Amino acid sequence: MKKYKYLILGAGPSGLAVAHRLLQSGLSTSDILVIEKNAETGGLCKSQIVDGAPLDTGGGHFLDVKYERVLEFLFRFMPKEEWNKFDRISKIRIHGQEIDHPLEANLWQLPKDTQVEYLESIAKAGCVSDEPIPDSFSDWIVWKLGNKIAAEYMLPYNKKIWSMDLDKLGVYWLHKLPNVSFREVLESCLYGKPQGQLPAHGTFLYPKNHGYGELWRLMGSALGDSLLLSTEVINIDLSTGLVNGQWQAETIINTIPWAHWENYCSLPENITTAISKLKNISIDVEYNSNTLTSDAHWIYEPDENKSYHRQLLRSNFATGARGHWTESNSSRTSGSKSETHFHNEYAYPVNTKDKPEAVAVILEWALENRIIGLGRWGKWEHMNSDIAVLEALQLADSLTSSEASI
Ligand SMILES: Cc1cc2nc3c(=O)[nH]c(=O)nc-3n(C[C@H](O)[C@H](O)[C@H](O)COP(=O)(O)OP(=O)(O)OC[C@H]3O[C@@H](n4cnc5c(N)ncnc54)[C@H](O)[C@@H]3O)c2cc1C
Structure with a gap:
């Protein structure tokens, strides 16, 4: 020994x-x-x-x-x-296209009528209208990004990666993600480029x-x-x-x-x-x-x-x-x-x-x-x-x- x-x-x-x-x-x-x-x-x-x-x-x-x-x-x-x-360079495959990540900052890359639908849903998101933060992950996604990004990207993606009932996940680990600002999303659609604070990890070493x-x-x-x-x-x-x-x-x-x-x-x-x-x-x-x-x-x-x-x-x-x-x-x-x-x-x-x-x-x-x-x-x-x-x-x-x- x-x-x-x-x-x-x-x-x-x-x-x-x-x-x-x-x-x-x-x-x-x-x-x-x-x-x-x-x-x-x-x-x-x-x-x-x-x-x-x-x-x-x-x-x-x-x-x-x-x-x-x-x-x-x-x-x-x-x-x-x-x-x-x-x-x-990370992308999301959605609507038959590859859109830069994060989706909310790059909606301007989608056709105009689709942008309008996303914008409308973000305008109604709980976090934009200061609603209280929900305590389960799936509700949090809708609260944070609105119905449309939730339904077309975040919910199906997270269902795939976790392959479990998303309501069993908490929200305590999500505080680092920046809040979505309707104004910045609108500006990015109007000016055709991302606006505002982007998530971390913009560069990497390999x-x-x-x-x-x-x-x-x-x-x-x-x-x-x-x-x-x-x-x-x-x-x-x-x-x-x-x-x-x-x-x-x-x-x-x-x-x-x-x-x-x-x-x-x-x-x-x-x-x-x-x-x-x-x-x-x-x-x-x-x-x-x-x-x-x-x-x-x-x-x-x-x-x-x-x-x-x-x-x-x-x-x-x-x-x-x-x-x-x-x-x-x-x-x-x-x-x-x-x-x-x-x-x-x-x-x-x-x-x-x-x-x-x-x-x-x-x-x-x-x-x-x-x-x-x-x-x-x-x-x-x-x-x-x-x-x-x-x-x-x-x-x-x-x-x-x-x-x-x-
Ligand atoms: C899909 C994926 C993508 C990721 N991407 C990134 C990224 O881009 N950048 C980044 O920095 N991090 C990334 N990570 C996170 C990264 O893998 C972890 O942070 C890191 O591996 C944590 O190291 P660890 O030593 O704590 O755990 P682990 O890497 O899991 O090491 C644990 C070790 O314990 C050993 N072990 C287990 N049981 C026993 C036993 N009974 N006896 C002896 N040894 C045992 C295992 O063999 C293993 O070597 C990613 C993780 C995943 C899953």
Whole structure:
């Protein structure tokens, strides 16, 4: 049995970033161990070469970092010069056309009579007329964007991606989206260009010569003996911090889904109940060698007759690539799968109404047992990889500064 200060479960972006930051803060390689069930690091951010070019097997992954310290940290592993920078072109396929995203800022690209119908519906939207914010997701969509964008794009698109009753989702995760202004939508239709505040992620980085997974592969290999690959966590002794009967931790940092914890150890009933409230959806990624004629990097597809909800036009962002890949909720994909098909069981945490309370209960119990939840599955939050890294850096800094002050 070996003893460690920190055992880190999972080597996706969160586990990799917290491990490196702990090492950078002065911990030795014998203080930490990262345990990863897969043969490669990167989690949802992994890539493979398919048909001669990279494909991101967890879906379309692009780096857009708001925080300079995150960018500096990531560039240590894959320098700035190794990334291409793109102005994002994302489109929505609607009314037989491809319209720039977001739809409400680009209605001017539609025929005039269709613009009038959309404008009329936005003028009547609850958020424009200061009606109270509804507490379920489907009502929120209509409140935010009006009946027509809801019926023709947002509701069918979200039904596809979540493939569940949208009324089970809360609205607490939507506060970052800017409010729709009728005046700005009207101006954009009159002037023939987007107006007002556009959503984040206007530019992104993608590796020049690799898929997105290369960054996380490099971070994994830089961990050396502090990383165990192809090693699944199957047993945790809560009283001693012993994992798989082999490695003992003073503190466990958990980035793997809580949903499996009842297989690893015996949990109090209230924690089993809280964990049962955490929902996730699975995403299938499928390669198609057909190169689409569009300048978009990706296209959202609300048509419910198509199984996929997004196409990734890799020929427009991966060097030397042809073809595209699709993302579908796994419950919408048919039985026969091609060789170039990738299943991601844990893809999106679902923001159900009762999730925040369940997560708070789990994280409080975990802390009492010297376990810290981190990342997409440790916090059950829909965060992008830059935020996963930011939170990992913050956690490592707080752990090492509290050690220094003891
Ligand atoms: C379709 C899609 C598109 C996305 N697009 C973007 C994007 O454009 N830009 C962006 O920045 N982010 C994007 N994201 C989000 C990004 O994937 C996540 O933020 C990131 O992967 C979170 O990292 P993580 O380490 O917390 O979790 P994960 O990446 O899920 O890593 C968890 C790790 O735990 C391991 N594990 C699980 N169970 C065990 C076990 N029992 N024992 C040992 N190891 C285990 C897994 O194998 C995995 O390696 C996207 C996500 C999806 C699903």
